Amino acid sequence: xxxxxxxxxxxxxxxxxxxxxxxxxxxxxxxxxxxxxxxxxxxxxxxxxxxxxxxxxxxxxxxxxxxxxxxxxxxxxxxxxxxxxxxxxxxxxxxxxxxxxxxxxxxxxxxxxxxxxxxxxxxxxxxxxxxxxxxxxxxxxxxxxxxxxxxxxxxxxxxxxxxxxxxxxxxxxxxxxxxxxxxxxxxxxxxxxxxxxxxxxxxxxxxxxxxxxxxxxxxxxxxxxxxxxxxxxxxxxxxxxxxxxxxxxxxxxxxxxxxxxxxxxxxxxxxxxxxxxxxxxxxxxxxxxxxxxxxxxxxxxxxxxxxxxxxxxxxxxxxxxxxxxxxxxxxxxxxxxxxxxxxxxxxxxxxxxxxxxxxxxxxxxxxxxx
Numbered sequence: 001x002x003x004x005x006x007x008x009x010x011x012x013x014x015x016x017x018x019x020x021x022x023x024x025x026x027x028x029x030x031x032x033x034x035x036x037x038x039x040x041x042x043x044x045x046x047x048x049x050x051x052x053x054x055x056x057x058x059x060x061x062x063x064x065x066x067x068x069x070x071x072x073x074x075x076x077x078x079x080x081x082x083x084x085x086x087x088x089x090x091x092x093x094x095x096x097x098x099x100x101x102x103x104x105x106x107x108x109x110x111x112x113x114x115x116x117x118x119x120x121x122x123x124x125x126x127x128x129x130x131x132x133x134x135x136x137x138x139x140x141x142x143x144x145x146x147x148x149x150x151x152x153x154x155x156x157x158x159x160x161x162x163x164x165x166x167x168x169x170x171x172x173x174x175x176x177x178x179x180x181x182x183x184x185x186x187x188x189x190x191x192x193x194x195x196x197x198x199x200x201x202x203x204x205x206x207x208x209x210x211x212x213x214x215x216x217x218x219x220x221x222x223x224x225x226x227x228x229x230x231x232x233x234x235x236x237x238x239x240x241x242x243x244x245x246x247x248x249x250x251x252x253x254x255x256x257x258x259x260x261x262x263x264x265x266x267x268x269x270x271x272x273x274x275x276x277x278x279x280x281x282x283x284x285x286x287x288x289x290x291x292x293x294x295x296x297x298x299x300x301x302x303x304x305x306x307x308x309x310x311x312x313x314x315x316x317x318x319x320x321x322x323x324x325x326x327x328x329x330x331x332x333x334x335x336x337x338x339x340x341x342x343x344x345x346x347x348x349x350x351x352x353x354x355x356x357x358x359x360x361x362x363x364x365x366x367x368x369x370x
Contacts, residue, residue: 001025001026001027001071001072001329001330002026002027002029002068002069002070002071002072003020003026003027003028003029003070003071003072003073003074003326003330004029004031004052004054004065004068004070004072004073004074004096005017005020005028005029005030005031005074005076006031006032006054006056006073006074006075006076006077006087007031007032007075007076007077007078008029008030008031008032008038008041008042008076009030009032009034009037009038009041010032010076010077010167011165011166011167011170011315012076012101012315012318012319013030013032013074013076013077014041015315015316015319016074016076016319016322016323016326017030017041017042017045017049018045019319019323020323020326020327021045021046021047021049022045022046022047023047023327023330025327025330025331026072026326026327026330027048027050028042028045028047028048028049028050029042029049029050029051029052029068029070030042030045030049030050030051030052031051031052031053031054032052032053032054032077033053033054033055034053035051035052035053036051037051038051038052038053039051052068054068056075056077056086056087056090057086061086061087061090062089062090062091062093062094063094065090065091065093065094065096066094066095070091070094070096071096071097071329071330072096072097072098072099072326072329072330073087073091073094073096073097073098073099074099074100074101074322074326075087075088075098075099075100075101075102076100076101076322078101078102078103078104078169078170078173079104079169079170079172079173079176080100080102080103080104080107080108080173081104081106081107081173081176083102083104083107085107085111085114085115087100088100088111088115088126088128088339089115089118091124091126092115092118092119092121092122092124092126093122095122095124096124097124097125097126097329098119098124098125098126098127098339099126099127099130099322099325099326100127100128100129100130100322101129101130101131101318101319101322102128102129102131102218103129103131103133103173103217103218104173104218105216105217105218105220105221107128107218108128108129108134108218108222108341109218109221109222109341111126111128111129111339111340111341112128112338112339112340112341114339115339116338116339116340117338118339119337119338119339120337120338122337123337124337125329125335125336125337125338125339126338126339126340127325127335127339127340127341127342127345128339128340128341128342129218129222129341129342129343130321130322130325130342131318131319131321131322131342132158132287132317132318132321133156133158133217133218133219133235134218134219134222134223134341134342134343135320135321135342135343135345135346136317136320136321136346136351137156137219137223137289138219138223138226138342138343138344139344139346139347139348139350139351140289140305140348141154141223141227141289141291142344142347142348143305143347143348143349144289144291144303144305144364145227145291145293145303147295147296148293148294148295148296148301149293149294149295149296149298150229150293150294151227151229151230151291151293152230152231152232152292152293152294153230153231153232153233153234153290153291153292153293154219154223154227154230154232154233154234154289154290154291155232155234155236155288155289155290155291156219156234156235156236156287156288156289156290157202157212157235157236157237157238157287157288157290158235158236158237158238158285158286158287159202159204159207159210159212159237159238159239159240159285159286159287159288160237160239160240160285160314161240161281161282161283161284161285161309161310161312161314162239162240162241162244162274162277162278162280162281162282162283163278163281163282163283163312164283164285164312164314164315165312165315166271166274166275168267168268168271171267171270171271171274172264172267173264174215174237175251175263175264175266175267175270176263176264177195177196177215177216178195178196178248178251178252178255178263179194179195179196179197179251179252179253179254179255179256179260179263180194180195180216180255181193181194181195182194182195182214182216182220183220183221184214184220184233184234185220185221185223185224185230185232185233186231186232186233186234187231187232188231188232193214194214194252194256195213195214195215195216195252196213196214196215196248196249196251196252197213197214197249197252197253197256198213198214198249199211199212199213199245199246199248199249200212200213200236202236202238202288204286204288204306204308205286205288205304205306205308205363205365206284206286206306206308206361206363207284207285207286207308210238210239210240210242210245211238211239211242211245211246212236212237212238212245213236213237213238213245213248213249213252214234214235214236215235215236215237217235218341219233219235220233220234220235222341222343226343226344240281240282240285241277241280241281243277244274244277251263251266283310283311283312284308284309284310285308285309285312285314286306286307286308286309286314287306287307287317288304288305288306288307289304289305290302290303290304290305291303291304301367302366302367303364303365303366303367304364304365305362305363305364305365306362306363306364306365307355307360307361307362307363308360308361308363309358309359309360310359310360311359313358313359313360316354316358317360320351320354321342321345321346321351323354324346324350324351324354325342325345325346
């Protein structure tokens with residue numbers, strides 16, 4: 001199978017390309033607008049990887065995919081908050097499978113309704129959100145709640161390392177909902193809360209406690225529907241430096257007061273500030289998924305799954321689901337044709353070899369959600 005990683009020399013695309021390079025089941029294409037850069041990066045991968053100059057905004061993008069005989073397109077060229085479904089539609093028109101790393105709430109949540117019929121018609125698979133959320137988060141929830149009678153509360157928190165690589169697109173996406181109202185499922189009903197406002201302390205198995213605040217991601221909307229009966233779903237991000245977290249809360253307050261209408265315009269300057277602060281932080285990041293409910297015997301239950309990633313390897317985690325799914329498709333492991341979010345498509349144990357590859361450590365805390 002010819003697999004094109006679109007944005008293949010970028011922050012996440014390069015990681016996926018490295019993971020897939022040399023796989024005998026596929027032929028890797030590294031794609032981007034800069035053909036020379038794509039070719040140079042592909043040459044360094046070896047394993048027959050090819051660089052390809054390709055622009056997803058080009059009118060003949062679908063025709064280019066057909067000419068290149070692309071069997072699977074992995075879309076990593078975010079941010080997805082401002083994108084339409086043109087890339088996925090081109091993949092369907094070219095008869096290719098499609099996977100993306102989207103974290104934009106509307107992009108992922110509306111993906112199936114917009115594209116399912118199109119991909120069923122061409123007999124191909126389209127998967128959106130093949131990243132930390134909801135791909136890994138749902139795999140963890142499925143594993144931790146297996147056999148439970150009831151799942152009441154889902155609480156997810158991601159804690160990036162201060163020195164982990166950051167991209168301008170990611171920073172802009174994060175700032176786009178800073179201070180904006182976000183619909184959150186709490187106490188069995190939808191409630192509006194402000195993004196990045198009101199940080200609270202969050203504890204981790206192998207990281208120091210951090211302040212954490214609400215972020216807008218697809219899980220907030222997908223999980224209440226996917227796990228019927230759940231009373232609450234929360235997702236927060238915990239920056240390593242408390243001052244940075246409080247700075248985000250200040251920006252949120254300024255936006256709510258009407259003094260800062262477009263926080264995403266500050267992405268460039270804030271990215272430089274974040275880099276200047278790197279000496280105050282570390283290369284250790286992590287994640288926790290905490291659940292409460294009733295176990296198989298009907299008794300109150302709580303479990304927390306923690307992962308710690310050192311040496312700035314944390315950004316590998318968002319890439320793992322796409323890599324695992326690509327390997328499946330390249331080996332002919334069938335999925336039902338159509339389009340869907342990446343919910344419960346992978347098991348937690350499938351991620352284990354990838355965690356081990358990067359020296360990541362997982363902890364399961366019984367009887368304690370966090």
